Amino acid sequence: MSSIIQLLPDHVANQIAAGEVVQRPASVVKELLENAVDAKATDIKLIIKDAGKSLVQVIDNGVGMTVTDARLCFARHATSKIRQAEDLFSLATKGFRGEALASIAAIAHMEMKTKQEQDELGTHIVIEGSKFVSQEVAVLPKGTSFAVKNLFFNIPARRNFLKSDTVEFRHVMDEFQRVALAHPNIHFSFYHNGSELYNLPSAGYRQRIVGIMSGKTNEKLVPVNEDTEIINIQGFVCKPEFAKKNRGEQFFFVNDRFIKSGYLHHAVMAAYEGLLKDGSQPSYFLYLQVPPNTIDINIHPTKTEIKFDDESALYAILRASIKHSLGQFNVAPVLDFDRDSNLDTPYHYKDVEAEIPTIQVDGTFNPFTDDKTNQHYTKTGSGSGSGSYSSGSSSSSSASSFSGSSYSGYSKRVEPTASWESLYVGLDTENPEAIESSPFTFENEEVASSLFNDDEVEQASQKTYQIHKKYIVSPIKSGMIIVDQQRAHQRILYEQFLLNMTVNQASSQQLLFPLDLFYSASEMKLIEELKPSLETTGFVFDESKTDHIVISGIPVNITESEVSIVIEQLLSDLQDGIPANSYSQNDTIAKSMAKSLAVKTGSYLTEKEQDNLVNGLFACKDPNISPFQKPTFITMRVEDIDKKFAL
Secondary structure, X not given: OOOOOXXXXXXXXXXXXXXXXXXXXXXXXXXXXXHHHHOOOOEEEEEEEHHHOOEEEEEEOOOOOOHHHHHHOOOOOOOOXXXXXXXXXXXXXXXXXXXXXXXXXXXXXXXXXXXXXXXXXXXXXXXXXXXXXXXXXXXXXXXXXXXXXXXXXXXXXXXXXXXXXXXXXXXXXXXXXXXXXXXXXXXXXXXEOOEEEEEEOOXXXXXXXXXXXXXXXXXXXXXXXXXXXXXXXXXXXEOHHHOEOOOOOEEEEEXXXXXXXXXXXXXXXXXXXXXXXXXXXXXXXXXXXXXXXXXXXXXXXXXXXXXXXXXHHHHHHHHHHHHHHHHHOOOOOOOOOOOOHHHOOOHHHOOOOOOXXXXXXXXXXXXXXXXXXXXXXXXXXXOOOOOOOOOOOOOOOOOOOOOOOOOOOOOOOOXXXXXXXHHHOOOOOOOHHHHHOOOOOOOOOOOOOOOOOHHHOOOOOOOOEEEOOOEEEEEEOOEEEEEEHHHHHHHHHHHHHHHHHHOOOOOEEEEEEEEEEEOOXXXXXXXXXXXXXXXXXXXXXXXXXXXXXXXXXXXXXXXXXXXXHHHHHHHXXXXXXXXXXHHHHHHHHXXXXXXXXXXXXXXXXXXXXXXXXXXXHHOOOOOOEOOOOOEOXXXXXXXXXXXXXXX
């Protein structure tokens, strides 16, 4: 019987390996940026077109490659990062497997230009689907340039599975931000379809975070710094009042490598215990430095998961460090019942020496003088902000002196007024009948009038009841209905917003002071695409900058304080992309806004609010289910209740 096992060709093996390494354009961006960092580059440019589907180009000024290395780097398992298996436990570079370039070249058109500083000429190589098309000598600057075009050109099934440009661009943006945040000492620039999105000069951690996120991020950051034998922690956490609905601004870096760790995230959440609202997520940018031999990186193709030797110790140190920082900067409350914060010395008075107060007295002041026009004012003070002030009719007291801008007190001679009985002159106090017959009338009892007689007024009985601030019970002819107040309000708001966006023109209330809301670059791009739909709901936008928007008008059923909550919830719900057709887009926006603005479980409703909610629900086109396909109410018939008692 002939042998049936055969060795796969290199181009087939590379395509199989590419399935693990390259999943979307963002994967190419990550691998090429990390290679540029490993090449000791100080200036890295990222250029993409059509969210990376047409072009991904990374240009660096690193060490470059020789002619031999330029050809060999596209072979599988060819790397300059490690030499033996033991090197896996002392990694100081991003890559180490030697699979990235071979995998990318197998599924795209790739062009590489490289040159070392000491060489006069560089190397220009063109590859299409693992096949070398050309290799030429070229005049090039120092460094390396990789251009990846037509990704998945030979695997159409994979290309069809790519999402919209908005979603793919967001993934590319995430990868760029992770690498740029991990290396603030490198100058990064990012261009998309010819427009510059980022130009980040070399800076410190705080400046790089502010440069990537937004200018308002600086006031949110609380520094964290802890150095122990097993770990060094640096970075920043955000104040609890700036917590968000999503987890978009949560970054862990271990030895300058971005990682995802649910265990360490739990440590951060434990440090914020009691400081966050339900469902809120804190933002943090934490840089951990640990000995390379205490971690294992080679457990996931994307290298975003790490195995630690002593996770419990890292958990305790991280939690204590963040808690200490939040308390040190008066973000978390200090539980000291014997301490009165009002007695603390302010910082700007801490090193100031005490001064002896000066007192000035007006010796000419006489409180017993008979001159009614002679009124004197005397003022005492101390320190540089004190002085005296006096005034009078006599020439001796007319001199006044004043220094500083405040005074501590004054005394004034006031003439006695007439007796209080003079207020009632003209009233005969000894003849009560005269008082009764006087022209003055006094109303000594409350007079309440009614349009109807008491016997004609029928007292309305309460028809709805709220149970546990969650359900509303309303009687009907056949029994009663129990309404979930949150789901019912979601249904009402959902149909209102959808009607305004598709049929009616929504009303808008103008703000006296426009709102400035700050967002990251990726969030701003999403908001720009949502603007037409948001304007149909009643939002009015004045202008848009690179990092913030200005809102001058909001829908009538939204308060000013709820605007940021609505937009954050909308960005969170649409992080996987905006639907292509307009109806799906309007439907998604209406659902998101209804979820944000609906009355929450645990909210007390008055009797009138309960009635309006129940009546509004049954005025909807589909009152039975919420916008998220959950029942809004249940019906209990009298027969069902009788069966319960018959048991």
